Amino acid sequence: MDCREAESLIDxxxxxxxxxxxxxxxxxxxRACPECRESLGRLIEFLRSDDTVAAPEGLSDRIVRTVERRMAGRSRRWMKLTAAGMAVAAAAALWVVGWWELGQSHAPGRESQPPVVQVSPWMASGMVQAVATQAGPAGPVISAAQAHLLERSAHEPLERLGRALADRALVRTGETARARQPLPEEARLAVLTSLYGVWR
Incomplete structure (x- = not known):
């Protein structure tokens, strides 16, 4: 063993x-090295002595200020981390609730209610004309008219409702009502077919 290794092992x-x-x-x-023996002897003597070591003036104040500064820094850092953590937790909770609600609305065996569409009678009569003359796929207004007419068909006999809608459409202006020109036969069949499928 050399002196360098001995010094590293003394503590x-x-x-x-x-x-x-x-x-x-x-x-x-x-025992063999006088320098290491002297160094070890001084350390042992120092450890056995009862002498107290006086701290330099202001040391305790500096220690208190340093601890307070570090605690304040940790507190601010902790507050920032807490706020960020709470924001992440809130976002995760919102995501989970949304995911759960989405899963519940599309769960098998759970019937979803169709949207309720309320169309006034004068608007429905104009929509029937639009359905009869439409060439392309039905838009949202036409679909709303069809939904309204199908809803009414549950309360009225199908044939009476279909003929009444296809034969004439009433436009109300103020207190008076006037009949429009009857629809041509092809238009009437188109309306009835688009509303009720194949007309019997």
């Missing part, structure tokens, strides 16, 4: 944390 030796083999090697080196 561990004084704390009695060295294993037996290293302790024996260190003690043999200290």
């Amino acid at each position: 561990t030796y004084l704390d009695r944390e060295l294993d037996q083999a290293r302790t024996a090697a260190l003690e043999a080196h200290v």
Whole structure:
């Protein structure tokens, strides 16, 4: 063992944390080396002395200020992390609730209610004309008219309703009502077919 290794082991030796083999090697080196023996002797004498060491003036104030500064920094950092964590938790909770609600609305066996469309009679009569003359796919207004007419068909006999809608459409202006020209036969069949499928 050389002096450098002996110096690195002295603290561990004084704390009695060295294993037996290293302790024996260190003690043999200290007996053979006067410099290491003197260094170890001074340390042992210092540790056995009852002398108290006076702290420099202002040391305790500096320690208190440093601790307060570090605690304040940690507190601010902790608050920022807490706020960020709460924001992430709130976003995650919102996502989970939305995901759950979406899953519940499309769950098998759960009937979804069709949207309720309310169309005034004078608007429905104009929509029938639009359905009869429409060439392309039905838009939202036409679909609303069809839904309204199908809803009414549940309360009125199908044939009477179909003929009344296809034969004439009333436009109300103020208190008076006038009949429009009857629809041509092809238009009437188109209206009835688009509203009720194949007309019997």
